[in-house]
Amino acid sequence: MPAYEFLIIGLVLLAIGGNSTVRGACRMMRGLGMSPFLTGLLVAPVGLCAPQLFVSLASAVRQWPDLAFGTIIGSNIANALLVAGICAIVRPLAASPKLALRDGGSLLVASIVAAGALAEGISGYAVAAALFVLLVCYIFLAFVTDWRRPTALSISESRGIFFAPDGDADFVLMFLLLIFGLVCLYFGSRYAVDGAVAIGHLLGLSQRVLGLTVMALGSLLPGAAFALSATARREVGIAAGNLIGAGLFNILGVLAINFLVQPSALSAAFVRDVWIMAGSAVLFVLLLAIGWRVTRFQGVVLVACYVAYLFFLVWQAGFLPFGSL
8 A cells, every 4th residue: 555545544542532532531430420620620631632642652652752742742742833723713712810810821831841751862751750750740730720629710610511512412422432442543653653654665764753743743633622622612721721731731642642652862863843843832821811812913923933934844854855954
């Protein structure tokens, strides 16, 4: 089968698997009696990051660390610039002060800490430990500040209801949906990774560039679809919360797990990219905190920043006529 077909089939399976996994997991846990609050706090963000986790681990076990880390870093850049920008263009992306300051502030801390540690070439085990500690701290903070709050004031509970609305759900059906999603993620990640690497060999693209672009965007499709769906339904607070939560768990969870699998220091080629990841988080959260909303014009600015980043990667790879880096 040609490499392009492998890649396309893999990305389609990732999109289907990501959607099925997060919906199946959330509704199954609700069927087991888990509250919407805990579902939104613990289950939904993990489900949103499942495609990045499967893709990065599929890359890691094949000893392709640049593809693994590129997927994680690139998906956070695209999440904060491209997806957030498109959502804001569709409908201004409003957020409560709690979401912007608590969750957005946590994303800033996680992004800056991760970028600093990665840029300094600190050992993977040390970085993983630090990220896991930050994840536990965030979950504790969110639990304390959201617990027993009205649904309208609880970001976690609102997210839980969005992914698992009140009502009876067939537990067996939701369990099968979860298993189906995980199977799709497994095979989708393998096909997408193999196809991307083969295409990279054909076009002369590095694993780093493939991870930052093709694999990052492909693994981000389910989360982007949920954010756009919430935006279209005028649930812009949930859309913003999903974007921030996915970015936060992607750094503190998925990145940490990858460093446990392959603890070697990050390649020096990623130094610019990790700081761009941190900068994109700063820009998104800063715009969100100014008036507690991202306007349509600001959404255009975010998308333009992402397009400029893509042009930078293409230029850096030597695919533009006026030089490379």
